[in-house]
Amino acid sequence: MSFVFSRFAPLLLVFCLCAMALATPVRAALTIEITGGAEGAQPIAIVPFGWDGPAAPPADLAGIVSADLYRSGEFAPMPEKNMVSRPHEGSQINFADWRAVGVPNLVIGKLRASGSGYVAQFQLFDVFKGEQLAGYSIASSEQDLRRTAHQISDIIYEKLTGQPGAFATRIAYVTEVRGANAKSRYSLWVADADGYNPVAILNSAQPLMSPAWSPDGTRLAYVSFERRRPEVYVQEIATRHRELVASHPGINSAPAWSPDGTRLALVLSKDGNPDVYILSMRNKSLFRVTDSPAIDTEPGWSPDGNSLVFTSDRGGRPQLYRVSAGGGKPQRLTFEGDYNAHGVFSPDGRSLVMVTGESNRFRIAVQDLSTGAQRIVTDTRLDESPSFAPNGAIIVYATEVNNRGVLAMVSVDGRVRQRVTQTEGNAREPAWGPRTNRIKP
Amino acid sequence: MKMYAKLLVSIAPVVLIVGCTTTPKVAEKSAPVEERAAPVASAPSAATLAPAGSSGVEVLAAPDKGGFKGDPLNDPASLLSKRVVFFEFDSSEIKDDARPVIEAHAAYLAERPKVSITLEGHADERGSREYNLALGERRAKAVQQLMQLKGASSKQLDVVSFGEEHPIALGHDESDWAQNRRVELVYPK
Numbered sequence: 120m121s122f123v124f125s126r127f128a129p130l131l132l133v134f135c136l137c138a139m140a141l142a143t144p145v146r147a148a149l150t151i152e153i154t155g156g157a158e159g160a161q162p163i164a165i166v167p168f169g170w171d172g173p174a175a176p177p178a179d180l181a182g183i184v185s186a187d188l189y190r191s192g193e194f195a196p197m198p199e200k201n202m203v204s205r206p207h208e209g210s211q212i213n214f215a216d217w218r219a220v221g222v223p224n225l226v227i228g229k230l231r232a233s234g235s236g237y238v239a240q241f242q243l244f245d246v247f248k249g250e251q252l253a254g255y256s257i258a259s260s261e262q263d264l265r266r267t268a269h270q271i272s273d274i275i276y277e278k279l280t281g282q283p284g285a286f287a288t289r290i291a292y293v294t295e296v297r298g299a300n301a302k303s304r305y306s307l308w309v310a311d312a313d314g315y316n317p318v319a320i321l322n323s324a325q326p327l328m329s330p331a332w333s334p335d336g337t338r339l340a341y342v343s344f345e346r347r348r349p350e351v352y353v354q355e356i357a358t359r360h361r362e363l364v365a366s367h368p369g370i371n372s373a374p375a376w377s378p379d380g381t382r383l384a385l386v387l388s389k390d391g392n393p394d395v396y397i398l399s400m401r402n403k404s405l406f407r408v409t410d411s412p413a414i415d416t417e418p419g420w421s422p423d424g425n426s427l428v429f430t431s432d433r434g435g436r437p438q439l440y441r442v443s444a445g446g447g448k449p450q451r452l453t454f455e456g457d458y459n460a461h462g463v464f465s466p467d468g469r470s471l472v473m474v475t476g477e478s479n480r481f482r483i484a485v486q487d488l489s490t491g492a493q494r495i496v497t498d499t500r501l502d503e504s505p506s507f508a509p510n511g512a513i514i515v516y517a518t519e520v521n522n523r524g525v526l527a528m529v530s531v532d533g534r535v536r537q538r539v540t541q542t543e544g545n546a547r548e549p550a551w552g553p554r555t556n557r558i559k560p
Numbered sequence: 561m562k563m564y565a566k567l568l569v570s571i572a573p574v575v576l577i578v579g580c581t582t583t584p585k586v587a588e589k590s591a592p593v594e595e596r597a598a599p600v601a602s603a604p605s606a607a608t609l610a611p612a613g614s615s616g617v618e619v620l621a622a623p624d625k626g627g628f629k630g631d632p633l634n635d636p637a638s639l640l641s642k643r644v645v646f647f648e649f650d651s652s653e654i655k656d657d658a659r660p661v662i663e664a665h666a667a668y669l670a671e672r673p674k675v676s677i678t679l680e681g682h683a684d685e686r687g688s689r690e691y692n693l694a695l696g697e698r699r700a701k702a703v704q705q706l707m708q709l710k711g712a713s714s715k716q717l718d719v720v721s722f723g724e725e726h727p728i729a730l731g732h733d734e735s736d737w738a739q740n741r742r743v744e745l746v747y748p749k
Contacts, residue, residue, distance in 0.1 A: 326725035461688040
C-alpha cells in the first residue's frame, strides 16, 4: 500500500452531484459510440477492481474507466477474457505475463466500503519497467462513484498522454420532442460527459437556445422564448434558482461568460440591429462592444478575457472577427469560404472552432490562429454549435443524422469520431462544461 | 359527412399556414396551435355550411359575384389572405412577388390605425442558430420597413424573430428550407 497516496479525500466530499437532487426521472439517456479513428490506439489492461463486500460491487469502476479510455480513441482496453491474471495488489502482479501479451500499461484497483461511503484505490503501472506511474485512494459517496471512475480515467489519461483528461466533466444540451399534435416540448439537460445521469433543469413549450456554462460550473446562461421572444436567463444548476438578465426590446441572445465569471457577453438588438454587449453580473451595467449596421452575434471570449471572437456579416457574408473586450475596431479572422460562424476559442487560445459552410454543406472546422489555416474536421452536412472539451482535445457539436438532430464528438485533429444518440427527440446546442475538480497527477 | 370533407379541403391551406405560424402567446397559457387556427379557418368561407342531413343533398354556395362583403382580411380572393412571404438563403431582400402582398397589408393597416400585427421572422436550419436568429429579425424588419413606407405606422408593427426554431417544413432539403425562410404576418385573434 506504500504506492497509494491519499491527498484529496476531503476535496471530493465538497462536490456532490447536486443536480441529482432535482430528481427529474432519468430519461433521454445518451449513448456514445465511437464511429471512427480507433485505429492505432494504445493497448492498456484495466483489471476489474477488487471488491470484498457480500453483494455485487455498487459500480463497475474498471468498466467505466475502460469505456472512457476507449471512447477517447487513444486507448484500446484489453477485453477482460484475455487477461492472464486479475491482480488487485501491486504485489500480485507478474509483469512478465503482461509483457508477453504486449500490453504496455496496466491498471489495478480495489473498492471497499468505508463509513457511509466507499474508498476507491487504483494504481497505474508501466509494464515494461515494472514501475508504478500513479496511485491514488479516493473517497466517494455511492452516488459519486461514476464521477470517481471518471477522475481515475482523467489521471490515467493525463499520465499517459501528457494532456489533461475531460472525463469528469458535464455537458449541457437542448432537446426538442415533437408531440403527436405537432407541438414541441423543449428541455435543457445537464449530463455527465459519457452521457450518464442526464437531468433536465428546464422544460418549456417554447424554444430554448445557446446554453453557456459559468466558469465555475454552477450556472447556465441560456436563451428562452417562453415569453414569445428571445430573452436571456441565468440559472443555478443545483438550486433551480434563475434570473432573467436580458429582456430588452428585440433580440436578447448568445450569452457567453467571461473567463472570470463576472461578466456575460451577449447580443442585443435594442438599438436597431444585433450588436455585441457585455453585461456586468455585479451591477448589471451594459457596455456596448460592437456598433455596426450589420449582424454582429455569437461572441466568444478569448481564454485571457481580453478579446472576443464574433460572427458578423459586415463584409457581406458571415465571417469571424476579433475585437477587444473594451471595444474598438474589429479585425477579420476568417477568409476561406462564404460562411464562417459560431467561433469558439480553444482553451489554450491558439485556435478557433467554427461552423464553415460551402454549397449546402455546413461542417465543423478548426483554424490555427497563428497561421490562419483552416481544417475541416467533420464529414456530415448540417453541423452546428461546436464546443470544446475543457482539455481542448475533443469538440462536441450538433448535426443531423437520419432526419434526427443528434450530438456528435470529434477529436480536434478530426481522427476520432463519436456519435451520441439520445432515446427520444432531437438533440442540439451542446455546451461542454468546465473541469471544476481536476486532480493533477 | 362528404360536405365536411369538402369544406375541410378548401380551408386546409389556410389552416396549414396559420397553424404553423401561431404558437402559444405565453408559455403558461400553452394554447395549442390548432386552437388559434380555428377562428381564421371558419371565418372566411363564402360557402355556407348546411346542417348535415341524411337526405343525401349537398348544399353548396358559390362566391358572390358582387364581391366579398365584410372584413377584406377574410376575403380568400384578396392578397390579404396571404400572410407569409419568403426569402433567399442568407438574404433579407424582399422578392418581387412578395411586394404586393406586403403592400396590401400595409394599406389595410393604414386604414385601420387601431389594428396591429406581429411580423415573425424565420430562417432555415443551415448555419448557426444565433446567426439565424439575427437573420430572422432582419427579414422581419425589412418587411416592417416596406410596410411603414406604404403607410402603416411603426406602432402597428411588432417584430419578433424565431430564427430557425419554428420550421414549417421539417425536412432537410432546399424544398423544405425555402418554406422556412420566411416572415409571417400575424394578425391578432
